[in-house]
Amino acid sequence: MVAPPDGHSIPGLRMLRIPVRPAWLGVILIGGTTGTAVRAWLESAYPAPAGQWPWTTFWINVSGALLLGVLLEVLAETGPDRGWRRGLRLGVGTGFLGGYTTYSTFAVETLQLLNGAAWLVGVGYAVASVLLGLVAAFSGARLVRRLLRGYRRARGAIR
Numbered sequence: 001m002v003a004p005p006d007g008h009s010i011p012g013l014r015m016l017r018i019p020v021r022p023a024w025l026g027v028i029l030i031g032g033t034t035g036t037a038v039r040a041w042l043e044s045a046y047p048a049p050a051g052q053w054p055w056t057t058f059w060i061n062v063s064g065a066l067l068l069g070v071l072l073e074v075l076a077e078t079g080p081d082r083g084w085r086r087g088l089r090l091g092v093g094t095g096f097l098g099g100y101t102t103y104s105t106f107a108v109e110t111l112q113l114l115n116g117a118a119w120l121v122g123v124g125y126a127v128a129s130v131l132l133g134l135v136a137a138f139s140g141a142r143l144v145r146r147l148l149r150g151y152r153r154a155r156g157a158i159r
Contacts (some may be wrong), residue, residue, distance in 0.1 A: 024090050031095020039100050051118040054109040057102060058129055064101035065133040066095055069140025102138050 039060055048054035065120060071093050075085050128142030 013113035024087065027087055028095040028098075031091040031097075032099035034094075035096035035099030035101075037099075039102055043105070048109065050099040051113070051116055051121070053121055053125055054105075057105050057109055058125065058132075061101050061106060061129055062132050062136045064111035066140040068097050068101075069137035069142075070144050071097070073144035074148075077144065114135050147157075 042060060043056055046056040048056060071089070075081070076090055077087055081089060110122050110126045110129075113119065113125060116122075
């Protein structure tokens with residue numbers, strides 16, 4: 001019997017192909033664990049009082065969006081998504097910032113505010129979090145673009 005090209009003998013079964021090298025999964029795990037620990041520490045050090053704006057989660061998510069915008073623009077401007085750039089994107093972007101920012105806590109806190117007496121605060125919190133997160137990510141990328149353009153001009157790379 002000749003084995004099919006997929007490397008197994010079960011007809012119709014396809015092998016799962018992981019789109020990243022297993023070593024990168026370890027990088028993501030370490031980054032995600034660290035980011036989650038930082039977020040958990042901040043949330044426990046500065047808990048949100050019931051019925052009030054959850055400032056800690058708000059600033060965690062906004063700062064995470066800003067940092068992600070900076071990171072991705074730096075990586076995009078410095079070369080292709082290979083080697084150390086991919087490791088940095090996966091470890092810091094997907095891992096650390098993915099663990100640091102928190103959609104789940106944002107969603108739970110928003111629902112608690114909406115279902116309580118502070119529903120107007122909940123609406124404001126939801127809208128402000130999303131909008132300011134988008135502005136922060138865009139601003140981080142824009143800042144990097146401007147800084148790199150100035151740096152390249154100073155070095156004579158562009159006019």
